[in-house]
Amino acid sequence: xxxxxxxxxxxxxxxxxxxxxxxxxxxxxxxxxxxxxxxxxxxxxxxxxxxxxxxxxxxxxxxxxxxxxxxxxxxxxxxxxxxxxxxxxxxxxxxxxxxxxxxxxxxxxxxxxxxxxxxxxxxxxxxxxxxxxxxxxxxxxxxxxxxxxxxxxxxxxxxxxxxxxxxxxxxxxxxxxxxxxxxxxxxxxxxxxxxxxxxxxxxxxxxxxxxxxxxxxxxxxxxxxxxxxxxxxxxxxxxxxxxxxxxxxxxxxxxxxxxxxxxxxxxxxxxxxxxxxxxxxxxxxxxxxxxxxxxxxxxxxxxxxxxxxxxxxxxxxxxxxxxxxxxxxxxxxxx
Amino acid sequence: xxxxxxxxxxxxxxxxxxxxxxxxxxxxxxxxxxxxxxxxxxxxxxxxxxxxxxxxxxxxxxxxxxxxxxxxxxxxxxxxxxxxxxxxxxxxxxxxxxxxxxxxxxxxxxxxxxxxxxxxxxxxxxxxxxxxxxxxxxxxxxxxxxxxxxxxxxxxxxxxxxxxxxxxxxxxxxxxxxxxxxxxxxxxxxxxxxxxxxxxxxxxxxxxxxxxxxxxxxxxxxxxxxxxxxxxxxxxxxxx
Numbered sequence: 001x002x003x004x005x006x007x008x009x010x011x012x013x014x015x016x017x018x019x020x021x022x023x024x025x026x027x028x029x030x031x032x033x034x035x036x037x038x039x040x041x042x043x044x045x046x047x048x049x050x051x052x053x054x055x056x057x058x059x060x061x062x063x064x065x066x067x068x069x070x071x072x073x074x075x076x077x078x079x080x081x082x083x084x085x086x087x088x089x090x091x092x093x094x095x096x097x098x099x100x101x102x103x104x105x106x107x108x109x110x111x112x113x114x115x116x117x118x119x120x121x122x123x124x125x126x127x128x129x130x131x132x133x134x135x136x137x138x139x140x141x142x143x144x145x146x147x148x149x150x151x152x153x154x155x156x157x158x159x160x161x162x163x164x165x166x167x168x169x170x171x172x173x174x175x176x177x178x179x180x181x182x183x184x185x186x187x188x189x190x191x192x193x194x195x196x197x198x199x200x201x202x203x204x205x206x207x208x209x210x211x212x213x214x215x216x217x218x219x220x221x222x223x224x225x226x227x228x229x230x231x232x233x234x235x236x237x238x239x240x241x242x243x244x245x246x247x248x249x250x251x252x253x254x255x256x257x258x259x260x261x262x263x264x265x266x267x268x269x270x271x272x273x274x275x276x277x278x279x280x281x282x283x284x285x286x287x288x289x290x291x292x293x294x295x296x297x298x299x300x301x302x303x304x305x306x307x308x309x310x311x312x313x314x315x316x317x318x319x320x321x322x323x324x325x326x327x328x329x330x331x332x333x334x335x
Numbered sequence: 336x337x338x339x340x341x342x343x344x345x346x347x348x349x350x351x352x353x354x355x356x357x358x359x360x361x362x363x364x365x366x367x368x369x370x371x372x373x374x375x376x377x378x379x380x381x382x383x384x385x386x387x388x389x390x391x392x393x394x395x396x397x398x399x400x401x402x403x404x405x406x407x408x409x410x411x412x413x414x415x416x417x418x419x420x421x422x423x424x425x426x427x428x429x430x431x432x433x434x435x436x437x438x439x440x441x442x443x444x445x446x447x448x449x450x451x452x453x454x455x456x457x458x459x460x461x462x463x464x465x466x467x468x469x470x471x472x473x474x475x476x477x478x479x480x481x482x483x484x485x486x487x488x489x490x491x492x493x494x495x496x497x498x499x500x501x502x503x504x505x506x507x508x509x510x511x512x513x514x515x516x517x518x519x520x521x522x523x524x525x526x527x528x529x530x531x532x533x534x535x536x537x538x539x540x541x542x543x544x545x546x547x548x549x550x551x552x553x554x555x556x557x558x559x560x561x562x563x564x565x566x567x568x569x570x571x572x573x574x575x
Contacts, residue, residue, distance in 0.1 A: 020484070020485070020487055020488065021488075022451075022453050022475075023451060023488050025454060025457075025461075025467055026449060026450055026451070026454055028450075028461070030449040216447060218445075219445050219447060219458070220458075220462055221431075222405075222407070222434065222441075222445070223434075223458055223459040223462055223506070224431050224434045224435035224459055224462060224510075225431060225462035226431045226462075227428070227431075229462055229464070230462075
C-alpha cells in the first residue's frame with residue numbers, strides 16, 4: 001500500500017517526531033504459555049522415567065548375563081573321602097587330569113582352610129576338617145566359548161579316581177539362563193510399557209497444548225498461509241519445547257546413574273554396597289547407556305514434532321472439511 | 336435506485352470493465368445438514384472494482400454468504416466461479432493462493448494477541464515468505480493511513496474496539512487484495528469512526544479493489560451511493 005493517500009491519516013505523527021522503532025519480530029507461535037510449559041514438564045518427567053527404565057533394564061540384563069557367565073565359567077570336581085584314598089594326591093591328580101582337556105584354563109584346589117570357611121555357616125568356627133568326612137573340591141576355570149568335553153572328562157575322572165564327581169553346573173546354568181532370560185524379558189516388557197506410556201503421553205500432551213493454539217492455525221489459514229507453512233511454524237515451536245523437556249529429563253536420569261555409580265564406587269566392600277550390587281548390579285551406564293539416553297531424547301523430539309505437524313495438518317483438514325460439508329458447523333469459525 | 340431481484344450483471348463502473356467478474360454466483364443454494372436452505376437461488380456477480388453493501392435482517396444469511404465468497408464454504412447446489420475458476424473443482428492446496436487475492440475483515444477481528452499491531456498487520460506478508468525488510472515501510476505507512484501510526488508496538492488486548500477494527504482492516508488490505516470482504520466493520524465503533532472507516536474503504540475501492548461490506552448500519556449505507564445487496568429469507572435482492 002505504498003500509494004496510500006496521506007490525506008486520510010488523521011492521526012499521523014506530528015512533524016519531526018522521531019520514527020517509532022518496531023520491536024524484533026515475535027514468533028508466530030507464542031514462545032511460552034501455560035500449556036507449553038506444562039507440556040515441557042510432562043516431557044521432562046516422561047523422558048526421566050524412560051531413561052531411568054532404560055538404564056535399569058540395561059543393568060538387569062548386564063547383571064543376569066554376568067550371573068550366567070560367572071557360573072558357566074567354572075566347573076567343580078568333588079572328591080568324596082575314602083579310607084583307601086590319599087585325598088591330597090587325588091585332588092592334584094584330578095586337577096592335572098582336568099587340565100589335560102582342551103577348553104580348560106586353570107585349576108584350583110580348595111584347601112582345607114577354605115573348605116572350613118565354606119562350611120562355617122553350618123558347622124561353626126574352629127572346625128577341624130580332618131575329623132569329618134567332608135568332600136574336597138577342585139575348581140576348574142573353562143573357556144566359555146569352547147568348553148571341554150564334559151562327558152569325556154567325567155569318564156576319565158571316574159576311571160582314574162572313582163570317588164571323583166564332576167559337576168559342570170549345567171543344571172544351575174540352565175536355571176540361571178532361564179532366570180536371566182525371564183528377567184531380561186520382564187525388563188524389556190517394562191521398557192516397552194514405559195516407552196508406550198511416554199509416546200501416548202507426549203502425543204496427547206502435544207495435542208492438548210496445540211488445542212490452545214487452534215485460533216492461530218485458523219487465522220494463519222485464512223490470511224493465505226499454506227498448510228506446510230503453518231505446520232512448520234508449529235513444528236519449530238514444539239521441537240524446541242520437546243528438546244528442552246527431554247534434555248532436562250535425560251540429564252536428570254544420567255545424573256542419577258552417575259551419583260549412584262559414584263556412591264557405589266565410594267562405598268565398595270560395605271554391606272550396603274554389596275547388597276545393592278548383588279541386587280541391581282553396578283550402576284555404571286557406560287557408553288551404550290548414555291547413547292540410549294540421547295536416543296530417547298531424539299525419539300521424544302521426533303515424536304513431539306511429528307505430532308505437532310499431524311495435528312496442525314488435521315486442524316487445517318477439518319477447517320477445509322467444513323468448507324466442503326457445511327453441516328459440520330461445530331468446527332466453523334465465526335466469519 | 337433500480338431493483339434487480341435475484342440477478343445483477345454488475346455496478347455501472349464494472350460494466351465497463353473487460354473480461355469476467357471477480358465472482359459469479361449461479362443458482363446457488365446452501366443448507367446446513369438436513370435443515371432448511373439458508374440461501375436460495377442466488378445469482379449475481381461481484382464485478383471488478385465494484386463497491387457494494389450486503390445487508391438484511393439478522394439470521395438472513397449474510398455471514399454465510401460472506402463465507403461462500405471467501406471460499407470457506409461450498410454451496411450445496413449451484414455454481415460459484417471465483418477469479419474465473421469454479422470453486423468445486425479447486426484442489427485444497429490451491430485455496431491459500433486464491434485466498435491471498437481476497438482480504439477479509441472478521442466481525443470479531445481475529446487479531447493474534449501475542450503479536451503487536453505491526454506484526455498482526457504484516458502477518459499476511461510474513462506467511463507469503465517475504466522478508467521483513469521488504470515490507471516494513473509499507474506496513475508502517477498503512478498503519479499511519481488507518482490512524483494507528485502511534486500504536487505499532489501495542490498488543491491487541493490494549494487496543495480499543497475501533498483500533499482493533501482498523502488493525503483488522505489494515506491486515507486485510509496490506510497485500511492489496513482484489514476483493515475485500517468486511518463483516519460488520521463498523522459494528523464496534525462510534526459514528527465518526529464509522530465514517531472514517533467508510534472513507535477508507537472508498538479510497539481502497541478507488542485504488543481498484545472490489546469491496547463487499549456486510550452491515551446493519553443504515554446510516555452508513557445512506558452516506559454512499561453504492562450497490563445494495565439485500566438478503567431476506569435466504570433470497571437476494573440487488574439495488575444498483
